[in-house]
Amino acid sequence: MTQQQKSRLVRAEVQNVLGIRLAEVKFDPDGGLLVVGGENGAGKSSLLDALRWALDGTKPKGKELLKRGAEKGTVVVELAGEVIEIRRSVTAKGAYVKATGANGAEIKAPQKVLDALVGTFGIDPTEFLAMSDEQQAKRVQEVMGVDFADLDAEYKRLYEERTVANRRVRDAEGELRNIPRPEGEPVEPVVLSELVEQLNEAETAKRDYEETVSMLEQVKRRTEQVKAEIDEKQKQLAKLSQSWVDLESVVRSADHDFPDPEPIREQLKNAEEINSKAAAFKRREEAEWKVKVLSTDVEKVERQIDTNALDRSRRINDATNHVPGITIIDGVVCCERQLDAHSTDDDQVKDALPISQLSDGERLKVAFEVAAAGAPDLRVLFMRHGALLDQRNRMAVADLAQARGYTVVMEVVGSSEVDVYVEDGVAR
Numbered sequence: 001m002t003q004q005q006k007s008r009l010v011r012a013e014v015q016n017v018l019g020i021r022l023a024e025v026k027f028d029p030d031g032g033l034l035v036v037g038g039e040n041g042a043g044k045s046s047l048l049d050a051l052r053w054a055l056d057g058t059k060p061k062g063k064e065l066l067k068r069g070a071e072k073g074t075v076v077v078e079l080a081g082e083v084i085e086i087r088r089s090v091t092a093k094g095a096y097v098k099a100t101g102a103n104g105a106e107i108k109a110p111q112k113v114l115d116a117l118v119g120t121f122g123i124d125p126t127e128f129l130a131m132s133d134e135q136q137a138k139r140v141q142e143v144m145g146v147d148f149a150d151l152d153a154e155y156k157r158l159y160e161e162r163t164v165a166n167r168r169v170r171d172a173e174g175e176l177r178n179i180p181r182p183e184g185e186p187v188e189p190v191v192l193s194e195l196v197e198q199l200n201e202a203e204t205a206k207r208d209y210e211e212t213v214s215m216l217e218q219v220k221r222r223t224e225q226v227k228a229e230i231d232e233k234q235k236q237l238a239k240l241s242q243s244w245v246d247l248e249s250v251v252r253s254a255d256h257d258f259p260d261p262e263p264i265r266e267q268l269k270n271a272e273e274i275n276s277k278a279a280a281f282k283r284r285e286e287a288e289w290k291v292k293v294l295s296t297d298v299e300k301v302e303r304q305i306d307t308n309a310l311d312r313s314r315r316i317n318d319a320t321n322h323v324p325g326i327t328i329i330d331g332v333v334c335c336e337r338q339l340d341a342h343s344t345d346d347d348q349v350k351d352a353l354p355i356s357q358l359s360d361g362e363r364l365k366v367a368f369e370v371a372a373a374g375a376p377d378l379r380v381l382f383m384r385h386g387a388l389l390d391q392r393n394r395m396a397v398a399d400l401a402q403a404r405g406y407t408v409v410m411e412v413v414g415s416s417e418v419d420v421y422v423e424d425g426v427a428r
Contacts, residue, residue: 006081006376006378007080007117007378007379008080008405008407010027010029011024011026012054012075013074013076014047014074014427015074015075016066017050017067018064018067020043020427021424021426023047023420023422025427027407028407030405031401031402031406031408032398032407032408033398033410035394036048036409036410036411036412036420037411037418038414038421042423042424042425043424043425043427045411046422047422048382049063051075052122053065053088054075054077054086055380056122057097065090065095071091072090074087075087075089081102081377082102083102083113084101086110097110097111099113118378119374122375122382123370123371124382125364125381126384126389128367128370133354136355140323140328143321143374144320144321144322144323145319151308151312158305158308162301162302168297169291169297172290176288176290181284182277186278186281190274195267195268199264202261212251219240222240223240313327326366326369326370329352332356333354334353335362365400368397368400379407382409382411383397383411386410387413394410
């Protein structure tokens, strides 16, 4: 459907449908705001319900279409576009629809043609603003025709994974904070069993040496005694002399071969302190490594979350019915803004704010654009809660409707500054 073929309301006539006995409404085909007023229960909501029923076939829940006491009810809507008239009627037997094309011929399978025309018509900007974040995001996805079910599931998984990874990093950082860094440079742990073995060997060697020295002294003394009896002890003297020579040889060689046990004893005394320091360095090193590894897990999940967000943006930007400037982040509808308002560079970094953080006027414009995107070919919007808007915002709606070529039918309570006033089921 081309720009010239967009369907716009021209006239509507309602008789004996819902709470309306008779109503005839004319619309500006170029679009604009039409305010429907009346007191509570007068039938103004019925007028909007009847128009919607004519356009998309939606029946109000819990309400009878045929006005009580009437035999037949009708709603006739005249349009400018490919479909020029929609006629719906209702009797006690059922409801019927008939549509006429621009060539004057009756349209076959009219409901199918109307379904294609209306799209997701029926989004009320004021109701959109009152929705929760989740409801707003779902409605925008419906309008744009994008499905985030797989990305939502992936995001939930990644969010939970990131939460677990961050908790592990915090736990590891807590462990790291409780392990003070020892003073000085790292040291290697001492193997106590080796030191003890070395000490035993050194002490044994020293003891053997001391015993040998003692034996030498004994031999010397005994030799002196034997010398006094040399005549009688010649043979014994010869043996003792040989022993003397042998033992002196042993003493001379042992004097250079055995290790000094004192340094080993000193090292053994300090071994516990050295091992404690080495263990402290090792615990610190392991804690630092653990934080580093777990932080890498967090960074990996963060990159996956960024990719998830980019996939969402691509789907939104590639959507057939894309709403310019609107995106969805973490399940919240956001409005994109260029950080540099004077930049025309497409690559300029943008900031996305949740619509809840926008001004009332900005939020209303976003809601209008979402609703308009839901009815790109049928340029009609309903606003049932116009009473919630002040005069300035009503004027803003009128300007948006005029600029975008949409007819906005707004319902308010009362008779002040209205275009159509409904009283006792009659519009005038």
